[in-house]
Amino acid sequence: MIGNRLTHRIADGVRIPGTWRPAFICNGGQYFLTDLFVYADGLIDCWGLVTVEEFAEKLRTGWVATSFPAGAQASVHDLVDWNFAEPESWTTPDELLGEVRDTIDLLNGRPDSTGRCLAAVDVFLADRTEQNRAAARDAFLAIPESQRRYALGDMDRKDRPLRVLVAGPGGRTYLPFDGTITQESYDNALGYFEERARRNAERPDRTPADGPATSHAPAVQLYHSYPNKPLDEPGKLGLRHDYPAPITVDGAAYPSVAHAYWALSVADPETRPAVAAAPNAAAARTLAAASSRREGWEHVRTAVLTRLLRAKYEQHPELAEILLGTGDATVIYDDVNSAFWGDNAGRGRNWSGRLLELVRSELLAHRAGLFGAAGGR
Template sequence: MIGNKTTHRTVDGVRIPGTWRHAFIRNGGTHFLTDLFIYADGLIDCWELVTLEEFQNKLRSGWVATTLPDGAKASAFELASWTFSEPHSYLTPDLLVAEIRDTIDQLNGRPDSTGRCLAAVDTFLADRTEENRAAARNAFLAIPISQRRYALGDMDSKDWPLRVLVAGPGGETYIPAEGPIMQEDYDRAVAYFEERARWAAERAARVPADGPVTSFAPAIKLYHTYPSKPVDAPGFRGLRNDYPAPIVVGEVIYPSAAHAYWALSVADPEVRTAIATAETHAAARKSATAAAQREGWQHARTAVMAALLRAKYNQHPDLAEILLTTNDATVIYDDADSGFWGDNAGRGRNWAGRLLELVRSELQAQRAGIAGL
């Protein structure tokens, strides 16, 4: 299970999502507790990147250890070291590989063994033939045994309804001590799934009290441009901070929000004035880079930019209309000069895009008559 343990590696500028789990690696007679990184492209980092097939070879050789001998030395690097005494491992090589296969499916958004099992169960419940039950049972048993209790996401019932349903009346589950399934237990399992289906249908139809979680409009990207003068129909180019839309801040007129930002960033008033009249945004940025920065600017810059964007769109209703046409789209801002303001192929923080979304929401609030809270 991935949960919140997400990571990535970058290959040729492409972000490969991944996750990690703990594992023991046996090196030089010592078992090292380490992190095993698993990536969506099927590569696994166990002190080196390997394919799944190569990883299985490392399991067979004992390099990745699932057997922990009594008396063996272990280390968690600089955290601790110890000696195993009556150790018990919850994993076998086959079980670990099965869990990793599931993880790779999850990272790719594909149904894992649990997803395939629940799909087979739905098929059986819709058409309760013995053939469909057998398919559901096989799919259930294909779930790694360590993960079956989590299949329903119900830690009160765990996998009891599943194993009873796929076994059927008179059948036996994978737990020998349970014995043959009684009809009343089977009926309870069927009722469980019927209630589960009703609950799922109600949940799917339920509208979140605070609205949708994700945007309904496709994301837009504001590509890096070098505008020299305003145009009649700028489109999304008008949303760039360096687009030549003059704004008044205090008693000063700046050629663009970017000019204002760079002017306000410097400590020297004379340099500030020169930046305010710079011919281009690039010239403004160059002058600001060469000058001494105002004390505390790093911590204030996001608030300053938010205020400048509010000024821009309040003073230019035509550009505000363009921003509003983006609805609730994610705004991806490209900035070749800054990984703070730009998204930059997923390597930046995209603060310019995020602030545009904030100002857009404020404009929408004003239009809806719920501003000024």
């Protein structure tokens, strides 16, 4: 699916490689031809960034369409409208999802379903038991059917040697017209793979001296929300700044990081207690917006939020575990009120996500014994 269609997006100042393919979106009963972008960190852009699981749901509901009823209206925005006459679909939702998963693997330099199949074939060729053949056959059938013909990279023979090998003498392939596999066909397939193995063994090792490139961990997306009370199991919601996790900074107590941020932002000291006592983070922001900012606030606000986040995760170890559980993933933070703090579908600077990653690395360093306290303070 990658081919020469290479693109990227910038997240946290990091270039995330990607690719794209055409796809149809069904919105309000009308079909729209659009671009489906797939990125190495596992996010997919089809009218908005979604995770693989969310993309699978869009396929399941038909919002991302792979079949089209005759007579349905279709459109390319600002270019052309038409109606389907005799539409013929070449893929299914499961196949498209499989192609997307394979693409994410390839963008990260990991074996995709084809690579896993060929590895299983190597195991079978080294030890030709029926158990190993069955494993190779299962791995072959796990390749999306639309991609199986390209598995060997042989435009003349396509996947025939592979499907014959995993079917075995007397077996049948997934294509009815192949018929029953003869011993002669099977021996030819064995010869094909033995010659292929010989050629591969003669190729020089291309592994970089410092090891293979590091894969992109699946991104963690923190959608905009309005948490009003603590939860027994907050999950990723607990990583939001407005999640009600009280913190104490310089002797002052705040109901959440957001309360503290907005209270510290206002220039009038007498207004700060009212902001800190607001019933929720949204109300704290509204009160702060009605007051003037501290002079030079835009130059210090990232340092202020960093300190507040350190306090949150030091004072709430259970939330620190949730943050650490994100591994080395890019943290995508949505903030409908700020393109500075939020990623906002790639249009913002995502400083909130960046600082969460910074504090996460400090917590990991502390856990590894590199600092006496988180952040080395």
